[in-house]
Structures are given as C-alpha cells and as structure tokens.
Amino acid sequence: MVEQSKAGNQNAQYQLYGLYVDAMFNVAMRLLTIREDAEDVLQESFVEAFKKLDTFRFESTFGAWLKRIVINRSINHLKAKRLLLSSLENEGEPAEEEETELVPDFEIEKIKMGLGQLPEGYKQIITLYLIEGYDHVEIGQILGISTSTSKSQYHRAKKKLVQIVNEL
Known part of the structure; x- marks a missing residue:
C-alpha cells in the first residue's frame, strides 16, 4: 500500500489513512489533550506524510514513521501555543496544564x-x-x-x- 501511495494512488492513500487515523489521533490526544488541536495536528500530519512519502525509506514501519511526524507536529503545536500564551500574558508563565x-x-x-x-x-x-x-x-x-x-x-x-x- 505504501508503494502504491508513493506512486500517487489516492485509493491506497485513503486506505493507509483508514488504517492509521485512530491510532495517530490517540497519540496526538495524549500530547495535546484538546480534541480540536489533536484533530488539526492529525490532519496536518497526514498531509505532510503524503507529501513527503518519497522520503520514507522502509527503515522502520510506516506507522512508526507516521507516529514520529504526529509527535513532532504535536510538540511544535504546544511550543507555538506556549509562545502565543506567554506573549499575550506578558509574564512568560507556562500554559495551564x-x-x-x-x-x-x-x-x-x-x-x-x-x-x-x-x-x-x-x-x-x-x-x-x-x-x-x-x-x-x-x-x-x-x-x-x-x-x-x-x-x-x-x-x-x-x-x-x-x-x-x-x-x-
């Protein structure tokens, strides 16, 4: 399926999405805890994964590779949110847990x-x-x-x- 997705087969991409969407949503939720943020990060992660699919080298499973993208996007989202909150509050306090x-x-x-x-x-x-x-x-x-x-x-x-x- 990954090879077909690399070749641009949208049906194969949809099948990959279906296989991994729930697990990757759970990963994002554990890090972000806010459903809407997790959904946004999940969507961005899949878009990035399919755009960069040609860089996937089968050195790990597709799921592990995708999970790394979701985690990195989640952490970047948290960092951006923290910066936004600290600039709004002008005190640099960490965001509420x-x-x-x-x-x-x-x-x-x-x-x-x-x-x-x-x-x-x-x-x-x-x-x-x-x-x-x-x-x-x-x-x-x-x-x-x-x-x-x-x-x-x-x-x-x-x-x-x-x-x-x-x-x-």
Missing part, C-alpha cells in the same frame, strides 16, 4: 489529575517515555535536549507525579 492518560498501575483518575498538575515539560517527558515508548536518546532528539537532560527530567517528573498521586 491539561489532563492526559497513563498506564493503569495506580488509580487512573488519580494519575490523570496528577499529570494535569505537572509542568508541561515533565508531562511531555512522561508521555513520550512511558506511553509512547521512546527511549531517552529519541526523546532528546525530539525535544532538542541532551539524553542526560531527558533522563533527569524523567526521574524528576516521575518523582513529582508519585508525590502528587500520593497526596490525592
């Missing part, structure tokens, strides 16, 4: 509330590491930080999340 989901080792609702109280950077690291399954080298590349910064931020975020969940 939203709820997100995590694997169910603790009570799901407590974790959602705890994640909602984490600073944006901590929430991104936890989402990318625990939920999306990226390692610290990949997280460093995605966020433009060093591997050691990713590791230390993850450990701080995890410690803070456990503290918040235990207080709830």
